[in-house]
Amino acid sequence: MRKIWAIVSKEVYITFTNRNLLLIMLVTPLVLSTIIGLAFGGLGGGDSGGLSLSNIPIVIVNLDEGATFGNALGGGFTADNQTGGGQAFNGGDQIVAILAPNLAEGQNAFGASGDQPVCSLLPEKGADNSRRYSGTLEELFAPALMDDPAAARAAVDRGDYAAAIIIPPAFSQAVTPQFQFGPADDQATNAAAETDVVDSEVEVYANAGQPIEASVTRSVVEAIVGQLVRFNVAITAMGQAIGQQIAASPMDLGDVDPATVPAQGAPLADWLAFMEANADRSPWFAGLAAGLTRFQAAASGDQSAAGGAANNDLGGIVSCLFDPNFEPIQVQQQPLNRVQEQGIFQQIMVQIGAAQAVFFALFTGIFGVLSIYEERKNWTLQRLLASPTSRSSILAGKLGGNVVVVWVQLALLMLFLTLVTSAIMRSPVNIWGDQWGLILLTTVALSLAVSGLGVLVVGLARTPEQVQAMGPVIAIFLGALGGAFGFALPDALANLSLITWGVGAFKSLAAGQGDIWLNLAVLFGQGALFFVIGVWLFRRRVEI
Amino acid sequence: MDTMVKLRDLSKTYRRSDGSAVEAVKQINLEIYKGEIFSLLGPNGAGKTTTISMMSGLIAPTGGDAFIGGHSITKEPMAAKRLMGFIPQEVALYPELSARRNLLFFGKMYGMHGSDLNKRVDEVLAFIDLTDRQKDKISTFSGGMKRRVNIGVGLLHRPELLFMDEPTVGIDPQNRRRVLDTVKQLRDEYGMTILYTTHMMEEAQELSDRVGIIDHGELIALGTQGELTQQVREEDQIDFAIDGRGWSSELEARLLQEVPGLTRVAYAPPGHGDDSAGEESLAALTAFAARGRQALPDIIRILNDAGVEVHSVKVREPDLEAVFLALTGRALRD
Numbered sequence: 001m002r003k004i005w006a007i008v009s010k011e012v013y014i015t016f017t018n019r020n021l022l023l024i025m026l027v028t029p030l031v032l033s034t035i036i037g038l039a040f041g042g043l044g045g046g047d048s049g050g051l052s053l054s055n056i057p058i059v060i061v062n063l064d065e066g067a068t069f070g071n072a073l074g075g076g077f078t079a080d081n082q083t084g085g086g087q088a089f090n091g092g093d094q095i096v097a098i099l100a101p102n103l104a105e106g107q108n109a110f111g112a113s114g115d116q117p118v119c120s121l122l123p124e125k126g127a128d129n130s131r132r133y134s135g136t137l138e139e140l141f142a143p144a145l146m147d148d149p150a151a152a153r154a155a156v157d158r159g160d161y162a163a164a165i166i167i168p169p170a171f172s173q174a175v176t177p178q179f180q181f182g183p184a185d186d187q188a189t190n191a192a193a194e195t196d197v198v199d200s201e202v203e204v205y206a207n208a209g210q211p212i213e214a215s216v217t218r219s220v221v222e223a224i225v226g227q228l229v230r231f232n233v234a235i236t237a238m239g240q241a242i243g244q245q246i247a248a249s250p251m252d253l254g255d256v257d258p259a260t261v262p263a264q265g266a267p268l269a270d271w272l273a274f275m276e277a278n279a280d281r282s283p284w285f286a287g288l289a290a291g292l293t294r295f296q297a298a299a300s301g302d303q304s305a306a307g308g309a310a311n312n313d314l315g316g317i318v319s320c321l322f323d324p325n326f327e328p329i330q331v332q333q334q335p336l337n338r339v340q341e342q343g344i345f346q347q348i349m350v351q352i353g354a355a356q357a358v359f360f361a362l363f364t365g366i367f368g369v370l371s372i373y374e375e376r377k378n379w380t381l382q383r384l385l386a387s388p389t390s391r392s393s394i395l396a397g398k399l400g401g402n403v404v405v406v407w408v409q410l411a412l413l414m415l416f417l418t419l420v421t422s423a424i425m426r427s428p429v430n431i432w433g434d435q436w437g438l439i440l441l442t443t444v445a446l447s448l449a450v451s452g453l454g455v456l457v458v459g460l461a462r463t464p465e466q467v468q469a470m471g472p473v474i475a476i477f478l479g480a481l482g483g484a485f486g487f488a489l490p491d492a493l494a495n496l497s498l499i500t501w502g503v504g505a506f507k508s509l510a511a512g513q514g515d516i517w518l519n520l521a522v523l524f525g526q527g528a529l530f531f532v533i534g535v536w537l538f539r540r541r542v543e544i
Numbered sequence: 545m546d547t548m549v550k551l552r553d554l555s556k557t558y559r560r561s562d563g564s565a566v567e568a569v570k571q572i573n574l575e576i577y578k579g580e581i582f583s584l585l586g587p588n589g590a591g592k593t594t595t596i597s598m599m600s601g602l603i604a605p606t607g608g609d610a611f612i613g614g615h616s617i618t619k620e621p622m623a624a625k626r627l628m629g630f631i632p633q634e635v636a637l638y639p640e641l642s643a644r645r646n647l648l649f650f651g652k653m654y655g656m657h658g659s660d661l662n663k664r665v666d667e668v669l670a671f672i673d674l675t676d677r678q679k680d681k682i683s684t685f686s687g688g689m690k691r692r693v694n695i696g697v698g699l700l701h702r703p704e705l706l707f708m709d710e711p712t713v714g715i716d717p718q719n720r721r722r723v724l725d726t727v728k729q730l731r732d733e734y735g736m737t738i739l740y741t742t743h744m745m746e747e748a749q750e751l752s753d754r755v756g757i758i759d760h761g762e763l764i765a766l767g768t769q770g771e772l773t774q775q776v777r778e779e780d781q782i783d784f785a786i787d788g789r790g791w792s793s794e795l796e797a798r799l800l801q802e803v804p805g806l807t808r809v810a811y812a813p814p815g816h817g818d819d820s821a822g823e824e825s826l827a828a829l830t831a832f833a834a835r836g837r838q839a840l841p842d843i844i845r846i847l848n849d850a851g852v853e854v855h856s857v858k859v860r861e862p863d864l865e866a867v868f869l870a871l872t873g874r875a876l877r878d
Contacts, residue, residue, distance in 0.1 A: 006652040379636035386600045386630035387653040
């Protein structure tokens with residue numbers, strides 16, 4: 001092992017004391033990445049001319065007149081805080097509360113102010129017991145509110161905003177569940193379903209000059225509206241199914257004491273208690289009670305919370321659909337926003353910098369292995385072979401040295417790219433993310449894959465001259481596939497390049513995502529495969 | 545005498561791409577004794593380097609075996625290699641590293657480390673007289689200095705046996721002299737056994753206790769220099785540059801009759817003989833005798849008596865070149 005390490009150390013020392021080599025290995029990719037970053041990303045990453053995916057200026061016009069949930073439920077259920085007549089629901093307020101929490105203080109889907117229904121399936125949080133949608137959208141958008149759609153569109157046209165979000169008056173009506181208990185009233189249901197689609201559509205009026213920002217805004221609005229629509233469809237379907245079932249086989253209350261039946265408009269908790277108490281008298285009671293209980297428990301993930309006193313608030317349950325702590329949407333939003341926090345220059349430095357680093361590392365990997373031929377030509381290899389050092393140790397030292405050299409090159413390039421980005425942005429930034437273990441693992445996987453490719457290329461070639469001709473062609477080919485030159489190819493082609501997998505891993509890590517196991521598996525797998533085949537071929541060609 | 549190296553039917557056959565075989569080394573058998581300088585002499589391409597490469601474990605023999613200190617190079621290569629130092633024909637050093645770093649690196653390859661290694665490197669640097677340049681890169685060294693470091697690497701682990709493969713190729717006379725003196729010093733002061741390959745007959749003559757002559761992969765002669773010249777019964781050759789005006793066939797007959805041991809005489813008139821002396825107006829007289837130095841006074845006396853002026857005399861004793869010529873019909877440098 002000591003001898004292998006001595007050979008590895010010698011390789012690293014010789015490589016990193018060669019000024020010409022350092023110029024090619026480090027300075028060239030660094031300069032190229034910086035030039036490309038500056039050309040496509042502008043100076044800086046915020047408001048200084050480059051594209052920024054944070055603080056997108058938007059304006060919201062909420063014309064939604066709301067709807068009454070209680071009516072929709074046929075007057076059967078009402079929330080605790082309502083005094084009859086159904087629960088007011090305003091989907092427009094819900095959208096405003098999500099996109100512009102600072103401007104929509106006190107507003108939500110179920111009330112204008114004060115006691116907001118919050119996701120009742122989650123424990124309370126915050127010293128003031130207040131809850132807001134805790135996503136990071138407020139960092140993504142710089143929202144403003146307006147009352148006049150025409151004025152909002154004009155402001156977008158002037159370039160004041162990237163997009164205007166106009167919520168129509170009938171929006172809540174369109175997304176409120178439409179069903180009734182009891183025999184199906186096809187006429188009423190169809191009438192509700194036929195609400196004027198055009199009148200209920202949320203409009204995203206985009207600024208053509210800021211297509212990416214507008215596109216991001218549109219995606220976010222679509223996601224929110226989609227949640228509301230899904231809720232509508234689910235509740236409607238459930239209600240219609242129950243209504244039809246009741247119509248088909250009317251409930252037989254048997255010997256239930258009519259005095260124990262909750263009054264119309266009674267809280268949901270009363271209905272739940274009634275159904276649980278009479279579960280043995282009617283399969284309907286049993287089914288509904290169990291279903292509600294299971295829903296609560298499953299939604300909260302906490303059996304104790306499922307039995308909580310506040311869990312019977314229908315508004316609270318609906319709010320769960322929008323609470324980032326409840327909905328899996330948070331998992332998707334978090335990394336997206338991490339990237340969005342980065343300036344475009346920073347993003348390009350990660351993308352192009354990583355690609356350039358791996359691209360130039362390919363040359364090191366291929367020509368590093370070629371140094372075995374050089375050693376044979378200079379007779380240092382023969383001198384090593386004449387010493388009491390096994391051939392396997394010599395090969396392991398040479399190839400291990402190549403892996404370490406490639407790794408050091410990648411690590412130094414990543415460090416220098418970070419320093420250059422920080423210098424240009426005039427503030428210290430860590431462009432690669434803070435998942436140090438995974439970053440290390442990725443660089444190791446890349447080093448193995450790159451060196452493995454080097455062994456394979458040298459093993460396939462019949463002479464060093466062939467390697468000198470083939471090596472650059474292969475590196476440039478993989479570089480082009482992997483996006484090292486600034487243009488992207490279809491995934492089917494790009495995935496053939498180890499650069500794609502390496503850059504993909506670095507981009508994910510920079511975005512705060514840790515799900516790079518496929519990338520690591522591909523790189524490690526490719527490295528191992530190339531090493532095995534390459535060493536086998538190499539030993540056939542070179543008597544070592 | 546203790547044997548350090550023993551070769552038994554050592555052979556190497558290469559296959560050409562057309563399937564035909566080339567026998568680079570043909571069943572060589574020899575023994576090298578401890579503490580001697582053994583020269584393997586032969587023209588370029590004779591098989592010297594192939595033989596030494598098999599002995600040092602660089603290439604595998606296709607037949608036979610070599611034993612180093614009793615260890616088979618094919619079966620116990622590591623044990624055999626620990627006993628030997630290897631100084632290749634080329635300067636086998638890393639030009640990007642300093643002399644000291646080169647020595648340290650190769651010392652580690654022989655299992656040395658720590659303060660022992662550092663101390664030994666200091667000793668070797670002093671031995672090759674490069675202590676003051678130890679931190680300089682090899683690429684900045686002259687050819688002779690590189691050769692000295694090249695030798696120093698081979699001496700690092702104090703080997704009992706040193707393989708030196710044409711170590712004076714391509715260096716100037718001053719450095720060549722230094723290398724030859726070093727080889728003798730290693731034998732005389734350190735008792736090292738040295739296998740020295742060369743195509744330079746003079747080096748083999750100066751250094752060797754025994755010589756093996758190799759040609760076309762075959763060991764064609766083996767022994768001390770005296771044994772080899774005796775083996776081919778070569779005579780001394782005496783070359784005269786004379787004023788040819790007094791030369792006659794009578795004088796030739798008198799020389800053959802009166803000079804003991806003189807076997808034959810050859811006369812070349814001016815312009816037909818060896819003009820190496822640059823005296824084209826002189827005739828060349830070549831005499832052959834079993835003991836040239838003993839015959840010389842009588843020959844000069846007879847020539848003086850006949851009025852033949854002698855301008856220069858050169859006595860050539862039989863050498864390995866002559867032996868090689870006698871054995872192969874070719875000059876060593878052909």
